[in-house]
Amino acid sequence: MSAKKLNTEETKKQLEISRERFVANMDRHAGIEWEQVEEKLESNPEKLWSLSEMERTEGEPDVVGEEDGEFIFFDCSKESPAGRKSVCYDRAAWEARKKHKPETSAMELAEEMGITMLDESQYRFLQELGDFDNKTSSWLSTPDGIRERGGAIFGDFRYNMVFIYHNGAESYYGARRFRGALRV
Template identity: 80%
Template sequence: MTVNKLNAEEIEKQLEASRERFENNMDRHEGIEWSRVEEKLKANLDKLWSLSEMERTEGEPDVVGEENGEFIFFDCSKESPAGRKSVCYDRAAWEARKKHKPETSAMEMAGSMGVEMLDEDQYRYLQNLGDFDNKTSSWLKTPEEIRALGGAIFGDFRFNTVFIYHNGADSYYGARRFRSALRV
C-alpha cells in the first residue's frame, strides 16, 4: 500500500493556506483556536495529506466544528469543487454504464483522497454556514435502501432553500460534483 505524504514545503504551504482560510472565516468555527487545529494536523500528517487533496481539487476546506476531540473539515468552496466534476456516484454505477463512462466515481475519488462524502445532514449543516451550490450540485452519501434500488441523492441551494434530489447513480454532469468531510 502506498503511503501518501507531503514534503516539508508542501506541509508548510498547506498549513498556511488552512490557517489563512480559518482566520478569514471565524464564523464557521467560533470558540476553536487555530493553534489546537495546527497541532492536531502536524500530529496526523496522513490527514494533512487528505486536506491537501481537498485543497488540490478546489474544495477550499475549512474547520466547521469539533466533536469527540476531532476537528471537522468540510469543503467550503462557494460551488461544489471544480476538481471533482463529471463523476457518477460509485464503482457499481460506473460499471453499469454501457457508454460514455466517466473517468471515475465520487465514492472512489473520495476514498482515494482519504475523505468521506457529505451526507444529507452534514450538507444541511454546511448550508447554515452560508449559501453553497447556487449553480452546481453535490452528490451526497446515499442511504443503502436508495442505493440498492439504483438511485443516489444530491443536493443544491436554490430559491433560498436546500433541495435534496435523486438521480440514477450512473448519471454524471459537469455541474454535479461532491463535497467531502475530514475528521482530524
C-alpha cells in the first residue's frame, strides 16, 4: 500500500469486503444502492484508502447514511476497533503524561487515517443500529469546554443502555479505543 492510495489489487479487495458487508447489513442503509457507493469510492482514492485503514484496524466500516450527496461510513465492529487500543485522547493529553506514554493518541491516529472520531450524537445513532461496545468503550469527540478542563468523553453500552461518561484525557486502557466516521 502506498501513501494514501491503494494499488489495483488492494482496491479490488477493499471494494469486495465493503460490498459484502453492505449487502449483509441492509438495515443500516435502507434506500442506498451499492453501485452508487462503489462509484463514489472509486472516484475518491484517498477516501478509499481511509476506508481500508478503518478495515485494517478492525473497524468493520459500513455505510450508515447519506447526507448532502455524501455517503457516511461508521466503524460498525461489535466492539471498539481492536487495532486502535491503548491510546489517550489527543496530543496535549499525550504530552501531559509524565510516564508510560502510549504510542499515540486517538485524535492523531484518526487524522493519520483521514477519518474523524464519532461525537456523542453519532455514537448514539450508531447504537440505534445495534448493540456496540458491550465489553469495550470508545473515546468520542469531546466538546471544547470539557477538553479545556482536562477531560474527554467516551461511550459504551451496558445494561441495555448507552452511557456517555468522562475521564482524564491522558488516560488510556486496552479496552478504550475509538470509532471513526468517513464521508465519501
